[in-house]
Amino acid sequence: MKSYKENIYFSLTFSLLLLFSNQIYAQSEGSVYSVTGRGGVGTTFVTDYQAIGINPANIGIKKNYRDPKFTFGLLEGNVAFSSEAINTNELLGAMTNFRTDRFDYAKREEAINKFSNNSTNVDANVMLFGFSWRMPKKYGGIAFSVRDRVSTYTVTNPFTAELIFMGAASSYFPKLKMANGDIIDNPRHTGGTLTDDQLDQVQAGFFENPDDEQSFSSVLDGTKMKSTWIREFNFSYGGQLLETYDLSIYGGFGVRYLQGLLIMDFDVNQNGEFQSPVFSSSFVNPVDVLTNGLVEDDFDSRPLSEKLVNPKPAGEGFGLDFGLTFVIKRNLKIGVALNNYGEMNWTGQIYSVGDLTLGRVNGQGVDNYNIFVQNEGTFQLAGSNSAVEWEKKEGNQRVDLPTTIRVGASYEFFRLVHVGVDVIIPQNDAPGNLQKPLYAIGGDFKPFKTLSFSTGFNIGGNNDTFKLPIGVTYSARKGFYEVGISTHDILSYFSLSGNSSTISIAAAALRFKL
Numbered sequence: 325m326k327s328y329k330e331n332i333y334f335s336l337t338f339s340l341l342l343l344f345s346n347q348i349y350a351q352s353e354g355s356v357y358s359v360t361g362r363g364g365v366g367t368t369f370v371t372d373y374q375a376i377g378i379n380p381a382n383i384g385i386k387k388n389y390r391d392p393k394f395t396f397g398l399l400e401g402n403v404a405f406s407s408e409a410i411n412t413n414e415l416l417g418a419m420t421n422f423r424t425d426r427f428d429y430a431k432r433e434e435a436i437n438k439f440s441n442n443s444t445n446v447d448a449n450v451m452l453f454g455f456s457w458r459m460p461k462k463y464g465g466i467a468f469s470v471r472d473r474v475s476t477y478t479v480t481n482p483f484t485a486e487l488i489f490m491g492a493a494s495s496y497f498p499k500l501k502m503a504n505g506d507i508i509d510n511p512r513h514t515g516g517t518l519t520d521d522q523l524d525q526v527q528a529g530f531f532e533n534p535d536d537e538q539s540f541s542s543v544l545d546g547t548k549m550k551s552t553w554i555r556e557f558n559f560s561y562g563g564q565l566l567e568t569y570d571l572s573i574y575g576g577f578g579v580r581y582l583q584g585l586l587i588m589d590f591d592v593n594q595n596g597e598f599q600s601p602v603f604s605s606s607f608v609n610p611v612d613v614l615t616n617g618l619v620e621d622d623f624d625s626r627p628l629s630e631k632l633v634n635p636k637p638a639g640e641g642f643g644l645d646f647g648l649t650f651v652i653k654r655n656l657k658i659g660v661a662l663n664n665y666g667e668m669n670w671t672g673q674i675y676s677v678g679d680l681t682l683g684r685v686n687g688q689g690v691d692n693y694n695i696f697v698q699n700e701g702t703f704q705l706a707g708s709n710s711a712v713e714w715e716k717k718e719g720n721q722r723v724d725l726p727t728t729i730r731v732g733a734s735y736e737f738f739r740l741v742h743v744g745v746d747v748i749i750p751q752n753d754a755p756g757n758l759q760k761p762l763y764a765i766g767g768d769f770k771p772f773k774t775l776s777f778s779t780g781f782n783i784g785g786n787n788d789t790f791k792l793p794i795g796v797t798y799s800a801r802k803g804f805y806e807v808g809i810s811t812h813d814i815l816s817y818f819s820l821s822g823n824s825s826t827i828s829i830a831a832a833a834l835r836f837k838l
Contacts, residue, residue, distance in 0.1 A: 355400040355451040355471060357830035361778030361795020361810030362766030364785075365746045367732025368649060368657035369768075372837075373397070373454035373467040376558045379661040379730065380576030381647035383456060383562030384464035392803065392837035393458050400451040400835065404812050404828035408442035408789065412816050412825040414693050426691040429520050432489045435693070439485040441546065443759075445786050448474040464563025464576075471556045475726070475756035477786055481546040491689030493518055496543065496682070497529030498536070523688065530684040537681035544592040550755040552726075553586035554668075555637075560645065572651040577644065582725075584639025584668050589723065589755045639670035643725050655737070657744075661730045670721040726750070726757030734767070743767030748785075759786045766793065774799055778810060791815070791826065806835040 356374045359366035366378050372395040375382040407415055427435065449471060456467035486494050493500065495512035502508060503525040510529065511518055518526075531537050562576030647661035728751060734744025745765045750758040766780020778795035795810025811817075812828035 355402045355449040355830070355832075357400065357402065357808045357810045357832050358768070358778055358795060358797060360402055360812060360828070360830035361780075361793050361797075361808075362744075362764070362768070363780035363782035363791060363793040363812075364748060364762055364764035365732065365734070365744045365766040365780055367659040367661060367730045367746050368734040368744055369742070372456035372458075372465070373469050373560075375562065375576075375647075376454075376467055376469050376560045376578055377471075377556075377580075377645060377663055379647040379649060379659050379732075380467075380560040380578045380645050381562045381574040381649040381659065381661070383458075383467050383560055383576055384564055384574045385562070385649065385651070386458060390803070391458065394456070394838040395836070396453075396455040397451065397832060397835040398453055400454065400832040401449065402828075402830035403448045404826065405446050406786070406789075406812075406826040406828070407444040409438040409444055410693060410825060412827065415825040415827060427489070429518060429523055432523075432689065432691070435489045435690075436482070436485045439480050439488070440482040441479065443477065443479040443786055445478075446474070446476040448472075462564055464561060467558075467560045467562075469556075469558045471558065472553070473556060473756070474551075474553045476551040477548065477756075477759065478550075479546070479548050481544065483543050484547045487685065487689070489689045489691075491526070491687045492529035492685045493523055493526045493688065494529055494685065496538075497531065497685070499530050499532055500526050501528040501530065503527055526688055528684060528686045534681070534683060537683040539681050541592055543682055547590070547592050549588060549590040551586065551588040552584070552756040554756070555583040555585060556643075557581045557583075562647070570653050574649045574651070576647045578646075580643045580645075580666075582639075582641040582643060582666075582668060583637035584641065584670055585637060587639065587668075587670055587723065587755060591753065639668045639721075639723075641668035641725065642666050656733070656735050658733045659730070660732075663728050663730065664725045665727050666725045668723045668725060670723060724752050724754040726754045727752055728758065739770070741767060741769055758784075760784055768797075774801055789813075789826070795830075804837050806837065807833045808835075 356366060356370060356378070358374075359370060359378070362369070368379070368382070370378050371382050371385060372392075373383075405415060452470045452472065454467070454469035454471075456465060458465040480488065483494075483496065487496070490512075493510065493512060495510070495515075497510050498513045500508050500510045502522075558578060558580045560576060560578035562574060564572060565575045566573040643664050643666035645661065645663045645665070647659065649657060649659040651657050729749045730746060731749075732744055732746040734742060736742040743765075744767055746762075748758060748762040748764075750760070753759075762782060762785035764780060764782035766778065766782075768776050768778050770776035776797045776799075778793070778797070780793055782791050782793070783789070791813040792815045793810060793812050794814045795808060797806065797808035799806045809829065809831040811830070813826040816826040
């Protein structure tokens, strides 16, 4: 019997790797709640430390003498859950409702259809501390921040979806081992069905003839499971490069030191090419999770709170940001930025698997969207008689950072309305990056000195669902204090029974300007 702690390890990692594994939009907006409220539009909007990772050139922009010299903030956050497979009610249940209702056979078939070739995403950005200083005269400005970034993205082909929800009873396997010890022909393998009673008795699916087994690259074609947890220490500078009567040009750069706390990278493209999965973590012991404790190894056993404050990173790296902003006749702005250029070097407890054949799976599959109440018997991903034999890798694993290019433009009308458009273009397929370009239109409306509203729309990124964000910001009359809240998609809360879902919140309550 596994300990409670080990079962928690398995459940959390199973959820990470199979259903909630990479990311949606916060890669394009970090922890900045106002950018979330505009649907990702921020290249020419953000200032002070909030420009880090978006456009560092804006740190040097000064509108007038009233602009604050110092800005600092604590615990600004942006968390988003999104799925093309299940609706908002189902996603809320998966996140918050710890019921134990089980899917019957028909419900499992429905779940397979929903998750086939559809994406599920989780993304979180938490800025632990941020600070910026606008220096005297025309020396520009500097900014510093510490931020945790967790990104997950999963898309499953029909075979992977079936394996998740049917487990050993997948139609892939011709033979089934039952709880009473009998070996039977799998009715699903020849187009038939199982009864609910039969499904409850299935223990393993396998091949009698190993020559009939297929490789991972063929059966998993089109499946992606990507996840990263990175802690960033950012420094950026922005300053004025040119000033004329009608045109000002600002430039900026940023450098970041990165601590890698977790990575999962699994990608099988449409040509059947198999990229060796990589798993490394500072918080979850890969020995317990991936090999069910069958391999002895050293692991950081300190309390979680101590590891969060002072982690022993599983990887390290450096990234660079560059940005330009053109201000034309004061009100028109055009910006371009290259963000997150660099790589991570993963060194701690790296596990991978080669392109082997899939010959056997134990377990009955996931029987509820609430993946956090699944147990080890649900699906045996590792260890003896498992689908995947993980091996510890020797040496280092270098992984590119999720590099993007942002292009944006905006126009401000009488300091009452500020509207703009952004395009964020991924430059690689690294874990944590957008899967395709994100197109966004949005802006701010400030009817009062102390209150402003944000909205817009976007499409692209990690799915093609139309999103309508909304946000509100309160600024103290003297401007020394600011608080804001926003969401990626207000429509999702009014269409609880649709075909997709987005649940998100971005907020800041400890932001001060002096």
